[in-house]
Amino acid sequence: MHPGKYNLIVITGPTASGKTAFAAHLANALDGEIISGDSRQIYRRMDLGTGKDYQDYLVDGKQIPAHLIDIKEPGYKYNVYEFQNDFFKVFTQLTEQNKTAILCGGTGLYIEAVLKGYKMIHVPPNPELRKSLEEKSLKELETILSQFRKLHNSTDTDTVKRAIRAIEIETYYQSHPDLEVTLPEIRPLIIGVSIDREERRKKITRRLNQRLNEGMVEEVKHLLEEGIPPEDLIYYGLEYKFLTQYVIGELSYDEMVRQLNIAIHQFAKRQMTWFRGMERRGFNIHWIETSQPMEEKVNTVINLLSD
Missing domain, CATH: 1.10.720 (Transcription Termination Factor Rho, Rna-binding Domain; Chain A, Domain 1)
Incomplete structure (x- = not known):
């Protein structure tokens, strides 16, 4: 990576925009590693519901290293303070190894916590x-x-x-x-992956059906059988909320699918609102269409890095 100008690439965008596969191809081209910026993929055994598409990290038969995935047990309430702390540990290691760090995820709050470099020690209320x-x-x-x-x-x-x-x-x-905390300086190149609204709607619905077919209900049943209280799973929202409500008998299957589908579409809209807010707050996001061929998207970023 250009040593002077940028020391972090950020790949963000709404759910179903194809961020992960893009970040993996980019990491492959730049000898990089991915740091996940997703607030729910940190949980073990919560795979289908959080959309951990492990195959997205495979590029030309090579497994791209990804950090901050599967690091906590389900039921744990991870927060933005811990994320910032965990991110900077990994970021520092990758920088020391001369690896390109690529932060990839759609949790706007987490991404902004890193970019702003807020000192986020747990300061108790006074x-x-x-x-x-x-x-x-x-x-x-x-x-x-x-x-x-x-x-x-x-x-x-x-x-x-x-x-x-x-x-x-x-x-x-x-x-x-x-307590003086000095966080490493972040010089980010921020890439937003945009997807046509109609295409996003179709993809969200298609992906939901696919995950249900792959056993998302069973995943939630197993977590409940492990003894994780239903309210802890409901706390994680979206898939875990509605699937848990179905499994414990509060929703019929059809109603669960209908409400969950609507909730994911609304979530994607909120993500876009957050990213537009980031632009108003002074972050320069370079938007790339997800429909572009992968090689073209990767080259666009490589050109931005060398400008």
Whole structure:
């Protein structure tokens, strides 16, 4: 990878846009490895429901290494703090090995946590501080925040609640100077994979039917038989929510398929809204049509890297 300009490639886009296969082909061309940016593929034995298409990581008979997949047991509640921490560990290792790091996934919050480089230590709530700030206006909170070492990105202060949280975090750092976290600098080339809306709809429905045929209901039954409480699976949303409701008898099969199909389409729309928001927040996303031939897509990125 161009040593000066970029040190990370990000491949993102809505569900069913073909991100993974594209990232794998890119990794193959650039001697790279993939870091998953998907909030649910971290769970073991949750494969069909999270869309772990292991065959997507095979390129010309070669298995492309992928990190942060299958790292936690089902039922665990992983969060963005842990993701940021885990990402930077892998990113640092890959950089030291002169490998191209490719962050691939559709969880916008996770991707933005890496790109913004927020110091995301678990800062506990400070009820007294919150109480003392709750009457203040957004303008006053911004003034307080600006007195700290550096004013955070302006999205910190787009609401009173966020501004108070930002002050809470900075106050915590000031009283715990040993917690100074230096995150590696990220110079990302961000690629968004776009898919025609009608094509996306068809692909989502087709993929859902395919996964149901491959045994997605059985996958959920096994997880419940292991003793994972239904509410823990429902917490993961989408496939796990509706399939669990079907297995425990709250939904009929047809109703489950119908509601799940609608929910996945809505989810894809929310993802696109998030990516458009990222562009408004100053991230430069280079959009590539998923319908382009694979070689063309890979070459587009290689050209962007060498510009």
